[in-house]
Every structure is written in structure tokens, then in C-alpha cells.
Amino acid sequence: MARLASRGTHRPVQPPREKAALGTARRRWGRSERPGRWAVARLVSERPNCPQPSSSSWAATHHAPSSAAACGAPRLASNRARRQKVKDFQDIFLQIITPEKIQANINDSEVENEEISYIIPVDGKQYTIYLKKRYFLSENFMVYLYNQGSMKAYDSEVQTQCYYQGYVEGYTNSIVILSTCSGLRGILQFENVSYGIEPLESTIEFQHVLYKLKNKNNDSALLTSHDQGIKQNSVNYVILLSKKSQEAGTDLRPLYLEMHIVVDKVLYDYLGSDSMVATSKIIEVISLVNSMFAQFKVTIVLSSLELWSDENKISTDGEADELLNKFIEWKKSYLTLRPHDIAYLFIYRDHPNNVGATFPGKMCVTHYSAGIALYTKEMTLEAFSVIVTQIMGLSLGIAYDEPMKCQCSGALCIMNPNAMQFSGVKTFSNCSLSDFENFISNMGTRCLQNKPQMQKAPAAVCGNGKVEGKEQCDCGNEEQCGPDSCCDFRTCVLKHGAQCATGLCCKRDCKFQSKGFECRPRAHPECDFPEFCNGSSAKCEPDVTVHNGHLCKHGKHMCFGGNCQDSNAQCEAIFGKGSRAAPFQCYEEIHAQTGRFGNCGINNKDYVPCRWRNFRCGRLICTYPTRIPFYKDNVAVMYAYVRDIICVTIDFRVPLSAQDPMAVRSGTYCDKGKICVNRQCVDRLAVEKKEQACSQTCSGHGVCNSLLKCHCFDGFQPPTCKSKTRAYSEVPEKQDLNRETTQIPVALLGESGLLTPPTAAPPPGESLQCSVALSTAATLSARAALRRPNAPTAVIQPLKAPTQRSHVPSSSPSLRNWKAARKHQ
Incomplete structure (x- = not known):
């Protein structure tokens, strides 16, 4: 029967940080009700990481971040006051830091950056982290997306050779999970506290935001309080009386679990309806899960990812166990050709009764190797990874711990019913190890013994035009490179004196562009941000836009994908001045015929007919402003005369697999209060509210971007755009966006977690999305900022008179000269 992980009435375990504030100690006896378990008596300090009397100099001088205050803090008036003090600190802790890379160890590896190290400042102290690259994506890892019911498979565009796992020097019970794909992004876990780190966008320095993680779902327990219809794991425990229980699984053989993950429509939208973001977040979850299962020498291999991007393929209503049975039936029919040992469905619920379901001990039973994991509101990525690990543990025959009877090396064991509520390193207990050993010895794990091929860094082949391994550059063969290339085509090494060979921030003289050089201009002044070079890299910063749903052109249109989606402007750009988006009768006339001129997409080489309500979201139909026939190379033109209006559209004759240039763009208005999204006419409020909820945290001095920052x-x-910077008097007041065009109506706010839900914005320090992008111009000198190309005055206002920025008297010569020059303009 399906095992549920749900809310319950268990007494919460005291948080590790709260214990640190209490500063007491008690004797805890580890006992087990299961026969054959060994018992341990130990004195546990309730002031974690405080110096203890010891002959070891390390014990007297080292402690975890921020623990000094807890160890030496004066006694507070009450436990409630202590708890509030700790809570307040957790809510406000946030730092802007610049990590320093100190080592790239390639001596013992054929692959560059196989092992790397960084110095990261935390709360005023420098910590050195050591990282080693981890490979847990299948060699044939694929992402499956849906468009109008048609499924397409893609090789993931997400970088897959930049995931690392390591530890903090001096802290044996620490774990660091980082991605270096674009800056540092991930989690630093100490024994009783965790920190998130991610890069600040649009900054010219290697700046990152560091913040303390805290899961706010403290009322959510994982074990059901009522066993009605729910049974405990039916495995007959056979206790192994050996030293293995104390050796933490050192004799276990390596096992490999191939996993297929499905993300439901609601969670996909919760992530911003962005396949790249969703894929990156799921990979981060599996990276954290792998860090926990490493204790059992089990590697979770992500074989494929399926994003239900248009609609759910099964109903996700009902409780988790009901949904699990539906998913099992769907899995039997649709996942037979995708290699996996277990399939999981990730769904989103605001406040679910259960957080997951699976079949205990059925990992290698094909028809039952599945699970449901629910991501809930205000949950961190760290907490969600614990849920996935626990549910997966149940499938491997591992039962929940009795907190007072099972011991582990960490402050909290993974299978503790309350583990998801607290931050810090978590390990499996002696009880879990015994359960796992029993499972692999009695149940059999043949499905986990085959080692799949995993993605590795490709072997370097100089001359193929791709930079691989230790290559500094690769421009191809001698003819492709040419005499002026910055790269030596024979060795794939930069020529003497060259800093770079390619990139938007690499000049023709093979030097980096200067700091502040605009490498990617705005696609639209109200809906996009420019990106700049940082002076030390050939790469331009990742493209960041205003979040979808922001209003533009005086509130008449909407930003989507970095552009203001105005169908009138689109028609005018194609057919000339005077052309406008056609009235509904034109769309009805052409789309009703369903062909290459009127459709809502293509499915298996067949044109998808548009439903009546979606006519204006199919292909763009315009009014034709002239009697002269339209001509353009390699296009077919269709005219329709409807109610004294000349309607026109064209077919560019692109391959069926290519994007149709005449497809109505998402974000275009299709009716009163409605916009097009993926060829469907939907309520615009759903999109606007996501942007408004995010932008409301910007204090009226900023807007939400595509990364939900x-x-x-x-x-x-940052983080809330409340306080002013020193650069305030050095740059134009409204360099990036006109404030008049970015006033956001007040929206009801929630708080979000690490999976970047667009419907809610977090307070500082809660999740990976809470980091805030610095205004690009605020980090530039006034001179560099003024080199930007001018934008329409409706968006960027003219510079104010110097009297608004200086204390020059009105009678001063400089001001009189300025006024005289102003009159002649």
C-alpha cells in the first residue's frame, strides 16, 4: 500500500540554532526497541560547536559560523525571547560577498577544473571550500517538453559539466553543493545551519549574495498522525549484528539508481514557465539528494526530465496516495521507452495534507517503482530535497526513525520525521543503515547494480571548433582560423599576449573589453536590461529581462520575453506604416480554414486548428494599408476582403520544425483582460500577479526581472532597493527604466522558497531567488553610464538640471551657462 508522508501532530524537534541559544546540556540515552540494536549513552552539548574542554587545540579555537554569539551570549529573560532573537537574526542575515578562487587542481586529472577551491567570507570570517566535480546526469540525458499536445525531446541546453560537491576546510561534518555554470550557486551546509549562495545579476564584479536558509513550514511533519488506511513499512526487519552499524556503510557496494522525473503544469508555471530554470532547479535538487545518499554509496542518476509545459497528462486532484495510483497507470503506458529504475512526479500544492507517497520496499518492482513529491509554499530547496530523499528511502526499505532511539553523526538524522523543518547537514542513522542492509540482502537490488554511462567532460579534440578539456581556445582548422586569429590552431592555446579569442567581451586585438562596455543592448527600453562586460572575462553577462507581465507603453501592452508585445507595431514593421492588427472577423475568416496561413501550431506535420476563443492567438493577421501588392522574397501572401477591410498575412515557408515568424507572440492582447500564452487566450491577471508579487518587494525603487529578483x-x-547607494549622486536618476512606467499596483504577497516560484516573493535570506540584482548603472561611473545609446524620452527622461544634484548657487557661472545652452536646444 502506498506510504504517505504527511502533516501530523508529532512534537517538533528543537531546532539546532535554537539549542545553541539556550546554552544547556542534557544527557541523552540512545535506545532501540528493536532487538539487537546497540545502545549508546553520550553527553550532548546543547550549545553546538562551542569550545569544549579538550586537549585538542582545534576544539578550543574552531566553531561554526555565527556560533560565537550563541556560545558567549548572556542569559535572556525567557526562552521565548531567545527564540525571537534567533528568528530575527535568521530573517535579516544577508551578505554581498566576492568569492575568491584559489586553486584549480588539474595535476591528477585529465580534465580542467575537476577539483577547485574557493575562499568564501561568512559573517566576517573566511572559509575555504574544496570541491570536486560530480557526474550524475545520464550520458543521454534528455528534456521532454510539450507544445499544443505534441511532445518534443531536446538535448538539455543547461550546462551539465559544472556541478560540484565538497566540504568546508576544518569542518568534517560539512557539505557544499555548488554549480559554477554562471557564477557560484548552491548551498553551504554546516552541522546546524545552512547558507545559500548565488551570483548577483548585472554586476561588473564577481559579486554574490550569501544568506541563511530557513524553512518556514515548521508545522509540517512527515509522519501521519492517523494511520487510517496507511500502514507502516511491512519489511520484516532482520537485525545484522555486525560492526557495519558503526562503520556507516563502508562495506556497501556502489549502486546506481536511474531516475525519470516529471514536473506537473502547476509547478512548471510556479517556476516561471521557463524550461531552462526548471531544469536547473531539478538538477540542483538531485545534486542535494546525491549528497545524502553518498553515505550508502548510492548514486542517483537523472536519466531524463519531463516538463508538462502545456497541461497535465493526468489529473493531479486528490490526496498523494490517490495521485500515486494514477501516476502508476500513466507510467505503464507512456514511460516504457524511457530507461529508468524509478519515476517521480513533482507537483505543487499551497498547503497539502501530505508531502509525498510511494510504495515501501518496491524499488526494483517495475510496476510499483514510483513516487510523488509535493513542493509546498514557502519551502526551501534544501527542505524539498529532504522530502525526496525520505520518500526514496522508503522505496529502498528504510523506515522513519524513532528520534530518541536512532543515532547519527549529524544534529538531525535524514529519516527523522521532522528533518525537513531544519537546516544543516543531515545523515542517515544506524537504524536506516540496518534497514538498508536488510533490503539489499533480502529484497535484491539487481536493478541498481548496472552502472549507466554518465556525462563526462568530453575529450579535447583540437581543431573541431569547440573548446574542450584544457583547451584555451579552438577556432577550427588553419583556414577557418585565419592569420588574424587570437588562437594557435595547432595547439588550441591563446597566442602570446592574447587574453581571449572569442566572446562578446573580446576585442579584435585579443584583449578583454573594458569594464562597463555594453555587450548586449536592450531589446526594448521598457522590457529589457542591457548587459555589460566586467573587464576580466570574454563572456557577456547572461541575458536578463524584465519579468513577464510588466506593463509597457503607458500600460497599454505587456512585456514578455524582453519585448513589449504590441501587435500593431508588429504589423507595421512587416507591412509598413498604417498597418494594424486586424479585427476579429479577419482572424475568424482565415483561421477557420486551418492551413499554413491560419493555425495554432503544428503537430506531427499537421496544422493544429484554433478554437474559436484562440483565433487571435494563432497566426498574426494585419490590415493592409495600401493598394500596391505586397512583395517579399520567399514568402507567400494571402489577402482576404472582409467587411470592407483588406486582411493580409504571409507564410515565410520555413521548415515545419522551425518557429513560425508570424505566430502571435505570447503576451499579446487577444481580448479584453486576456493575453496569448502559447497560442491560447488566457486571463492576463494570472501573469500580472506573478510580476506584481515579485516587484512589490522592490520598495517602489526597482522592478522584478526574469530571474525573479x-x-x-x-x-x-539590494536586497529590497530601500537604501541609497553612494553612486546615487554620480549617475542619471533614471538610467535603466522610467519610474513612471514601472509603478506596480499593490498585490498580496506570500513568501517563497528556493524553487523560484513567481507567485510569491521572499524576504531576504530565505531562498535562492531572494538575491537581488544590482542596478547596472549604479555600479558604473557616470562617464561609462552616459555612453549608453539614447532611448525614447517616454522611457528615459532627460537629465535633470545640475541644481537637483549639486549645491551650486543659482547665480553661479556654470548654471547660467547651462540655462543659456538649454534655451538654444
């Missing part, structure tokens, strides 16, 4: 106006600094 505040992009602050010039002169204001």
Missing part, C-alpha cells in the same frame, strides 16, 4: 533603480541597493 529585484533590479534596482540607479542609486538604490
Whole structure:
């Protein structure tokens, strides 16, 4: 029967950080009700990481971040006051830091950056982290997306050779999970506290935001309080009386679990309807799960990922166990050709009764190797990875721990019913090890013994045009490179004196572009941000836009994908001045025929007919402003005369697999209060509210960007754009976006977790998305900022008179000269 992980009435375990504030100690006896278990008596300090009397100099001088205050803090008036003090600190802890890379160890590896190290400052102290690259994606890892019911498979565009796992020097019970794909992004876990780190966007320095993680779902327990219809794991425990229980699984053989993950439509939208973001987040979850299962020498291999991007393929209503049975039936029919040992469905619920379901001990039973994991509101990525690990543990025959009877090396064991509520390193207990050994010895794990081929860094082949391994550059063969290339085509090494060979921030003289050089201009002044070079890299910063749903052109249109989606402007750009988006009768006339001129997409080489309500979201139909026939190379033109209006559309004759240039763009208005999204006419409020909820945290001095972070106006600094920066008096007031066009109506706010839900915005320090992008211009000098190309005055206002920025008297010569020059303009 399906095992549920749900809310319950268990007494919460005291949080590790709260214990640190209490500063007491008690004797804890480890006992087991199961026969054959060994018992341990130990004195546990309730002030973790505080110096203890010891002959070891390390014990007297080292402690975890921020523990000094807890160890030496004066006694507070009450436990409630202590708890509030700890809570307040957790809510406000946030740092802007610049990590320093200190080592790239390639001496013992054929692959560059196989092992790397960084110095990261935390709360005023420098910590050195050591990292080693981890490979847990299948060699043939694929991402499956849906469009109008048609499924397409893609090789993931997400970088897959940049995931690392390691530890903090001096802290044996620490874990670091980082991605270096674009800056540092991930989690630093100490025994009783965890920190998130991610890069600040649109900054010219290697700046990152560091913040303390805290899961706010403290009322959510994992074990059901009522066993009605739910049974405990039916495995007959056979206790192994050996030293293995104390050796933490050192004799276990390596096992490999191939996993297929499905993300439901609601969670996909919760992630911003972005396949790249969703894929990156799921990979981060599996990276964290792997860090926990490493204790049992089990590697979770992500074989494929399926994103239900258009609609759910099964109903996700009902409790988790009901949904599990539906998913099992769907899995039998649709996942037979995708290699996997177990399939999981990740779904989103605001406040579910259960957080997951699976069949205990059925990992290698084909028809039952599945699970449901629910991501809930205000949950961190760290907490969600614990849920996935626990449910997966149940499938491997591992039962929940009795907290007072099972011991582990960490402050909290993984299979503790309350483990998801607290931060810090978590390990499996002696009880879990015994359960796992029993499972692999009695149940059999043949499905986990085959080692799949996993993605590795490709072997370097100089001359193929791809930079691989230790290559510094690769421009191809001698003819392709040419005499002026910055790269030696024979060795794939930069020529003497060259800093770079390719990239938007690499000049023709093979030097880096200067700091502040605009490498990617705005696609639209109200809906996009420019990106700049940082002076030390050939790469331009990743493209970041205003979040979908932001209003543009005086509130008449909507930003989507970095552009203001105005169908009138689109028609005018194609057919000339005077052309406008056609009235509904034109769409009805052409789309009703369903062909290459009127459709809502293509499915298996057949044109998808548009439903009546979606006519204006199919292909763009315009009014034709002239009597002269339209002509353009390699296009077919269709005219329709409807109610005294000349309607026109064209077919560019692109391959069926290519994007149709005439497809109505998402974000275009299709009816009163409605916009097109993926060829469907939907309520615009659903999109607007996501942007409004995010932007409301920007204090009226910034807007939400495509990464669900505040992009602050010039002169204001993250995380909430409340306080002013020193650059306030050095740059134009409204360099990036006109404030008049970015006033956001007040929306009801929630708080979010690490999976970047667009419907809610977090307080500082809660999740990976809470980091805030610095305003680009605020980090530039005034001179560099003024080199930007001018934008329409409706968006960027003219510079104010110097009297608004200086204390020059009105009678001063400089001001009189300025006024005289102004009159002649």
C-alpha cells in the first residue's frame, strides 16, 4: 500500500540554532526497541560547536559560523525571547560577498577544473571550500517538453559539466553543493545551519549574495498522525549484528539508481514557465539528494526530465496516495521507452495534507517503482530535497526513525520525521543503515547494480571548433582560423599576449573589453536590461529581462520575453506604416480554414486548428494599408476582403520544425483582460500577479526581472532597493527604466522558497531567488553610464538640471551657462 508522508501532530524537534541559544546540556540515552540494536549513552552539548574542554587545540579555537554569539551570549529573560532573537537574526542575515578562487587542481586529472577551491567570507570570517566535480546526469540525458499536445525531446541546453560537491576546510561534518555554470550557486551546509549562495545579476564584479536558509513550514511533519488506511513499512526487519552499524556503510557496494522525473503544469508555471530554470532547479535538487545518499554509496542518476509545459497528462486532484495510483497507470503506458529504475512526479500544492507517497520496499518492482513529491509554499530547496530523499528511502526499505532511539553523526538524522523543518547537514542513522542492509540482502537490488554511462567532460579534440578539456581556445582548422586569429590552431592555446579569442567581451586585438562596455543592448527600453562586460572575462553577462507581465507603453501592452508585445507595431514593421492588427472577423475568416496561413501550431506535420476563443492567438493577421501588392522574397501572401477591410498575412515557408515568424507572440492582447500564452487566450491577471508579487518587494525603487529578483533603480541597493547607494549622486536618476512606467499596483504577497516560484516573493535570506540584482548603472561611473545609446524620452527622461544634484548657487557661472545652452536646444 502506498506510504504517505504527511502533516501530523508529532512534537517538533528543537531546532539546532535554537539549542545553541539556550546554552544547556542534557544527557541523552540512545535506545532501540528493536532487538539487537546497540545502545549508546553520550553527553550532548546543547550549545553546538562551542569550545569544549579538550586537549585538542582545534576544539578550543574552531566553531561554526555565527556560533560565537550563541556560545558567549548572556542569559535572556525567557526562552521565548531567545527564540525571537534567533528568528530575527535568521530573517535579516544577508551578505554581498566576492568569492575568491584559489586553486584549480588539474595535476591528477585529465580534465580542467575537476577539483577547485574557493575562499568564501561568512559573517566576517573566511572559509575555504574544496570541491570536486560530480557526474550524475545520464550520458543521454534528455528534456521532454510539450507544445499544443505534441511532445518534443531536446538535448538539455543547461550546462551539465559544472556541478560540484565538497566540504568546508576544518569542518568534517560539512557539505557544499555548488554549480559554477554562471557564477557560484548552491548551498553551504554546516552541522546546524545552512547558507545559500548565488551570483548577483548585472554586476561588473564577481559579486554574490550569501544568506541563511530557513524553512518556514515548521508545522509540517512527515509522519501521519492517523494511520487510517496507511500502514507502516511491512519489511520484516532482520537485525545484522555486525560492526557495519558503526562503520556507516563502508562495506556497501556502489549502486546506481536511474531516475525519470516529471514536473506537473502547476509547478512548471510556479517556476516561471521557463524550461531552462526548471531544469536547473531539478538538477540542483538531485545534486542535494546525491549528497545524502553518498553515505550508502548510492548514486542517483537523472536519466531524463519531463516538463508538462502545456497541461497535465493526468489529473493531479486528490490526496498523494490517490495521485500515486494514477501516476502508476500513466507510467505503464507512456514511460516504457524511457530507461529508468524509478519515476517521480513533482507537483505543487499551497498547503497539502501530505508531502509525498510511494510504495515501501518496491524499488526494483517495475510496476510499483514510483513516487510523488509535493513542493509546498514557502519551502526551501534544501527542505524539498529532504522530502525526496525520505520518500526514496522508503522505496529502498528504510523506515522513519524513532528520534530518541536512532543515532547519527549529524544534529538531525535524514529519516527523522521532522528533518525537513531544519537546516544543516543531515545523515542517515544506524537504524536506516540496518534497514538498508536488510533490503539489499533480502529484497535484491539487481536493478541498481548496472552502472549507466554518465556525462563526462568530453575529450579535447583540437581543431573541431569547440573548446574542450584544457583547451584555451579552438577556432577550427588553419583556414577557418585565419592569420588574424587570437588562437594557435595547432595547439588550441591563446597566442602570446592574447587574453581571449572569442566572446562578446573580446576585442579584435585579443584583449578583454573594458569594464562597463555594453555587450548586449536592450531589446526594448521598457522590457529589457542591457548587459555589460566586467573587464576580466570574454563572456557577456547572461541575458536578463524584465519579468513577464510588466506593463509597457503607458500600460497599454505587456512585456514578455524582453519585448513589449504590441501587435500593431508588429504589423507595421512587416507591412509598413498604417498597418494594424486586424479585427476579429479577419482572424475568424482565415483561421477557420486551418492551413499554413491560419493555425495554432503544428503537430506531427499537421496544422493544429484554433478554437474559436484562440483565433487571435494563432497566426498574426494585419490590415493592409495600401493598394500596391505586397512583395517579399520567399514568402507567400494571402489577402482576404472582409467587411470592407483588406486582411493580409504571409507564410515565410520555413521548415515545419522551425518557429513560425508570424505566430502571435505570447503576451499579446487577444481580448479584453486576456493575453496569448502559447497560442491560447488566457486571463492576463494570472501573469500580472506573478510580476506584481515579485516587484512589490522592490520598495517602489526597482522592478522584478526574469530571474525573479529585484533590479534596482540607479542609486538604490539590494536586497529590497530601500537604501541609497553612494553612486546615487554620480549617475542619471533614471538610467535603466522610467519610474513612471514601472509603478506596480499593490498585490498580496506570500513568501517563497528556493524553487523560484513567481507567485510569491521572499524576504531576504530565505531562498535562492531572494538575491537581488544590482542596478547596472549604479555600479558604473557616470562617464561609462552616459555612453549608453539614447532611448525614447517616454522611457528615459532627460537629465535633470545640475541644481537637483549639486549645491551650486543659482547665480553661479556654470548654471547660467547651462540655462543659456538649454534655451538654444
